Amino acid sequence: MFFSDVGARPRTWEASPSEHKKWVEVFKACDEDNKGYLSREDFKVAVVMLFGYKPSKIEANAVMSSVNPNTSGLTLEEFLNIIRKKKEAQIYRNEIRHIFTAFDRHYRGYLTLEDFQKAFKQVAPKLPERIALEVFR
Incomplete structure (x- = not known):
């Protein structure tokens, strides 16, 4: 894949105070019995609330295999870390989709060599054409 070949990595992202507060509120709402942790089912409900989809088995x-074996579920700290990583990944995927769409000038859902070469000429006009060819392969 193009981005991994050139070493692109997602940037570190920090939640805004209001977003962090929302995550804590969702944790508390899903921890109905005030256990101090989220069970597998509680976690699924939290993901639905925050991301709008039910996580697969x-x-x-x-996620649950990463839980500290001394606890019965995800603590608030573990939950916040997992949600932050999910949000980072979501933002990164959106950035990739946006770049792909810019390259896909004819809205075909795939890139031709010609699309790729035109894009490279615009964003890196001094880059040797052989590099674009190597990346496209």
């Missing part, structure tokens, strides 16, 4: 298993 695989995603829920991955």
Whole structure:
């Protein structure tokens, strides 16, 4: 993939105070019995509230396997860390989609070599054409 080949990485993102507050409120709302942690089902409800989709069994298993074995679920700190990472990934995917759409001038859903070359000429006119060819492969 183009971005991993050239070493692009998502930038670190920090939640605004209001967004952080919302996450804490969602945690508290999903921790109905004030246990101090979220169970697997509580976590799924929280993700629906924050991201609008129900996590798959695989995603829920991955998250719950990262939980400290001494606790019965996700603590607030663990939850906030997971949500921050999910938000970072969402922003990064949106940036990639935006760049792809800019390159896909004919709205075909894929890039041709010609699309790629035109884009490179605009954003990096001094870049040798062979580099664009290598990246396109």
